[in-house]
Amino acid sequence: MYHRESPGSASIHEEATYSTNVPFMPVFNNLVIYDQHVAQNSLQSIVPELATKWAWSKDNTELTFTLRQGVKWHDGKPFTSKDVKCTFDMLMGKSDAKFRKNPRENWYQNVTDVTVNGDYEAAFHLKRPQPALLALLASGYSPIYPCHVSPAEMRTHPIGTGPFKFVEWKQNESIKLTRNPDYWRKGRPYLDGIEFTIIPNRSTQILAFVAGRVDMTFPTEVSVPMLKDVAAQAPQAICKLAPLNVSTNIIVNRDAPPFNNPQIRRALALTLDRKAFVDILSEGKADIGASMLPPPEGVWGMPKKMLETIPGYGPDVAKNRAEARALMGQQGYGPEKRLDIKVSTRNLAVYRDPAVILIDQLKEIYIDGELEPVETGSWFAKVARKDYVIGLNLTGNSVDDPDQNFYENYACGSERNYTQYCNKDLEARFDQQSVETDIEKRKKLVWEIDKQLQEDVARPILFHGRQATCWQPYVKGVTVMVNSSYNGYRYEDLWLDR
Amino acid sequence: MAGYLARRFSLMILTLFGISVIIFVLLRLVPGNIADILFDSAGMINPAEKKQIERELGLDRPIAVQYVQWIGGLMKGDLGYSYKSERPAIEEIAPRIPITAKLAALALVFSVLLGVPLGVVSAVRQNSVLDYVLRVVSLSGLSMPAFWLGLLILMAFVSAFGTIPIYTDPPQSLWDELLLLSVPAAAVGFRSSALIMRLTRSAMLEVLRQDYIRTARSKGASERTINYHHALRNAILPLVTVIGIEAAFLIGGLIVTETVFNIPGVARFLVEAIRWRDYPVVQSLVMFIALIVVLANFIVDLLYAVLDPRIRYAR
Numbered sequence: 001m002y003h004r005e006s007p008g009s010a011s012i013h014e015e016a017t018y019s020t021n022v023p024f025m026p027v028f029n030n031l032v033i034y035d036q037h038v039a040q041n042s043l044q045s046i047v048p049e050l051a052t053k054w055a056w057s058k059d060n061t062e063l064t065f066t067l068r069q070g071v072k073w074h075d076g077k078p079f080t081s082k083d084v085k086c087t088f089d090m091l092m093g094k095s096d097a098k099f100r101k102n103p104r105e106n107w108y109q110n111v112t113d114v115t116v117n118g119d120y121e122a123a124f125h126l127k128r129p130q131p132a133l134l135a136l137l138a139s140g141y142s143p144i145y146p147c148h149v150s151p152a153e154m155r156t157h158p159i160g161t162g163p164f165k166f167v168e169w170k171q172n173e174s175i176k177l178t179r180n181p182d183y184w185r186k187g188r189p190y191l192d193g194i195e196f197t198i199i200p201n202r203s204t205q206i207l208a209f210v211a212g213r214v215d216m217t218f219p220t221e222v223s224v225p226m227l228k229d230v231a232a233q234a235p236q237a238i239c240k241l242a243p244l245n246v247s248t249n250i251i252v253n254r255d256a257p258p259f260n261n262p263q264i265r266r267a268l269a270l271t272l273d274r275k276a277f278v279d280i281l282s283e284g285k286a287d288i289g290a291s292m293l294p295p296p297e298g299v300w301g302m303p304k305k306m307l308e309t310i311p312g313y314g315p316d317v318a319k320n321r322a323e324a325r326a327l328m329g330q331q332g333y334g335p336e337k338r339l340d341i342k343v344s345t346r347n348l349a350v351y352r353d354p355a356v357i358l359i360d361q362l363k364e365i366y367i368d369g370e371l372e373p374v375e376t377g378s379w380f381a382k383v384a385r386k387d388y389v390i391g392l393n394l395t396g397n398s399v400d401d402p403d404q405n406f407y408e409n410y411a412c413g414s415e416r417n418y419t420q421y422c423n424k425d426l427e428a429r430f431d432q433q434s435v436e437t438d439i440e441k442r443k444k445l446v447w448e449i450d451k452q453l454q455e456d457v458a459r460p461i462l463f464h465g466r467q468a469t470c471w472q473p474y475v476k477g478v479t480v481m482v483n484s485s486y487n488g489y490r491y492e493d494l495w496l497d498r
Numbered sequence: 499m500a501g502y503l504a505r506r507f508s509l510m511i512l513t514l515f516g517i518s519v520i521i522f523v524l525l526r527l528v529p530g531n532i533a534d535i536l537f538d539s540a541g542m543i544n545p546a547e548k549k550q551i552e553r554e555l556g557l558d559r560p561i562a563v564q565y566v567q568w569i570g571g572l573m574k575g576d577l578g579y580s581y582k583s584e585r586p587a588i589e590e591i592a593p594r595i596p597i598t599a600k601l602a603a604l605a606l607v608f609s610v611l612l613g614v615p616l617g618v619v620s621a622v623r624q625n626s627v628l629d630y631v632l633r634v635v636s637l638s639g640l641s642m643p644a645f646w647l648g649l650l651i652l653m654a655f656v657s658a659f660g661t662i663p664i665y666t667d668p669p670q671s672l673w674d675e676l677l678l679l680s681v682p683a684a685a686v687g688f689r690s691s692a693l694i695m696r697l698t699r700s701a702m703l704e705v706l707r708q709d710y711i712r713t714a715r716s717k718g719a720s721e722r723t724i725n726y727h728h729a730l731r732n733a734i735l736p737l738v739t740v741i742g743i744e745a746a747f748l749i750g751g752l753i754v755t756e757t758v759f760n761i762p763g764v765a766r767f768l769v770e771a772i773r774w775r776d777y778p779v780v781q782s783l784v785m786f787i788a789l790i791v792v793l794a795n796f797i798v799d800l801l802y803a804v805l806d807p808r809i810r811y812a813r
Contacts (some may be wrong), residue, residue: 103542210656
């Protein structure tokens with residue numbers, strides 16, 4: 001398989017990109033994992049991995065895992081409950097050993113402690129019930145790390161309990177894994193090893209696949225236009241186009257003029273023609289939704305009928321824009337007095353292209369936008385100091401669950417809440433949906449919260465992208481996840497029929 | 499001659515020192531450092547964690563202190579640690595140098611072997627159909643970016659042979675390596691060959707009009723002797739300068755060619771290191787490239803004396 005880049009490090013816990021998950025998820029195990037053969041991740045598709053079973057306490061504030069016995073780390077040391085405690089203590093910032101970066105610390109803000117009972121039992125103690133904790137633990141971002149290996153070593157030479165052992169990583173060249181003969185799941189993995197050849201150039205990637213130099217493309221890396229090339233040049237290839245659960249959205253600086261004015265924010269929401277974005281950028285093959293991935297692939301996205309009641313989501317774009325112009329008129333803007341702003345975004349095509357369309361759509365409401373491309377090295381620093389008016393942004397949700405999305409992207413004080421949108425009342429409702437155990441009731445709460453987020457123009461969602469994964473026909477056992485691009489890479493059931 | 503060599507050598511050292519200061523300062527003027535890039539893959543910035551990383555890597559120290567530390571290490575052969583891989587920079591750079599060196603040498607050989615003879619033919623057959631064809635070919639060589647030509651070659655390989663000559667595994671033999679590197683070498687060398695071809699043609703045309711060529715011809719010397727013995731020897735001096743400069747320019751062409759052909763050489767690695775603001779790696783690689791360029795120019799200067807006895811360097 002080719003890899004699109006040399007990832008930042010091999011330590012899954014320190015990264016927030018699937019460039020790390022894909023090659024290193026096969027090295028590890030979680031306590032629980034999303035069934036690798038069920039395309040849609042949900043609470044129902046979670047299966048045991050290093051835990052053989054789990055149980056909630058009566059008040060749903062304690063989650064106890066019974067751990068698998070006889071499991072060994074790749075260096076031969078035994079896996080025990082201490083490793084579970086070490087991993088989560090580090091994630092919660094409680095241990096002496098620290099991660100260099102800890103991007104998902106807030107996933108565990110409801111966990112007060114992880115305790116062990118003997119070598120094969122670990123319990124998570126929660127401040128309040130949170131059924132979705134299990135969903136977070138099943139993510140590709142939740143591997144168990146060994147106590148005896150330092151975080152620094154895990155960045156360069158990861159040790160896991162997973163189906164494949166790490167062999168070597170030549171920067172900018174390749175990452176090699178080999179079969180773990182002592183894997184606790186007997187008869188797995190099928191493959192002798194996996195080699196990720198790092199090919200950063202997109203044209204070369206596709207040509208390498210078409211020429212049969214690689215068995216699989218990097219997951220969800222084939223864009224809609226490139227998919228056509230693959231179909232034409234390698235008709236035998238099997239390709240699956242699926243949502244990534246990555247939304248293209250707008251970050252709005254609501255603390256500075258002009259978007260500190262709610263009327264102008266509303267006008268911004270009303271001018272958006274999402275279908276135009278989808279048609280131009282992905283030939284109609286992307287999804288319009290709010291912050292949660294829309295159904296049928298998304299579990300928590302609101303129904304289309306409800307979506308269309310949100311300002312700017314209605315099908316009559318002309319009517320929406322007329323309303324937006326009226327709002328701008330009330331604020332003193334019109335054809336004679338236009339508003340000049342900068343539209344900031346990262347200097348990458350996937351960000352720039354929608355930003356250009358956004359600038360075009362802003363013209364409809366007397367806003368003249370100027371594209372401000374920002375180099376990667378400056379982007380987050382710029383966003384963090386709120387040195388922008390509006391920005392074009394991409395947000396990836398690693399778990400299709402409202403707890404991950406709402407707390408990470410919209411909670412007051414969260415580091416990934418780039419706009420620093422803060423609505424305490426709404427945050428109380430985040431907690432309300434989080435404790436709810438009845439899924440249908442929870443869905444209704446989630447839809448209302450999501451609707452409110454869009455009406456508040458917290459981070460207007462333009463669309464949810466889709467990309468494809470392709471593989472040669474002799475590659476068997478591939479399941480492409482349809483509501484997350486971060487969780488389906490254990491690869492222990494993959495095999496080659498040749 | 500010895501005095502000239504000593505002067506040239508001192509100038510070389512001075513140039514390298516200047517480059518070391520420029521690259522060191524320029525790198526730090528580029529927005530963001532490794533900590534920013536590391537947080538890019540985490541999708542956020544935590545100021546406390548960022549400061550900690552900067553402290554660990556010594557990026558919080560004054561720039562002059564950082565420079566002295568780096569240059570001091572460099573003098574002792576210590577290139578520092580790669581921020582990204584957390585390994586000694588030399589371990590990252592050293593295995594990549596032979597790959598790029600071979601590719602650059604092949605490209606240079608290709609460009610000279612193609613450019614000089616075709617330039618001579620083009621000059622000797624001035625205004626013939628062959629001359630026009632060669633001039634169009636050389637013009638296209640100068641106009642086509644190496645990466646585009648590289649992609650065209652790859653596409654042609656896929657449609658003609660169903661495979662592509664890209665680097666996915668280390669070659670097993672010298673022959674395999676030669677085959678693997680020859681296609682990208684041709685892609686990157688084509689531009690240089692076009693330039694050399696045009697220069698050879700114009701230099702040859704000038705020389706062929708000289709009196710001593712007419713004299714040689716009147717003495718009954720064969721056209722072959724006139725063209726290659728009398729004319730080319732005298733036309734070659736400006737070519738040597740250009741070939742020296744092209745050796746340096748090849749590095750630029752190799753950056754994109756190594757990317758397109760997926761060759762894990764230093765040129766592609768340099769781009770990646772710049773993207774990650776991996777200062778120790780970038781600084782070391784730029785110094786290495788600067789050394790190559792300076793040495794190439796030094797060798798060209800020495801060749802002048804070898805090729806043209808009229809040139810005297812000693813005072």
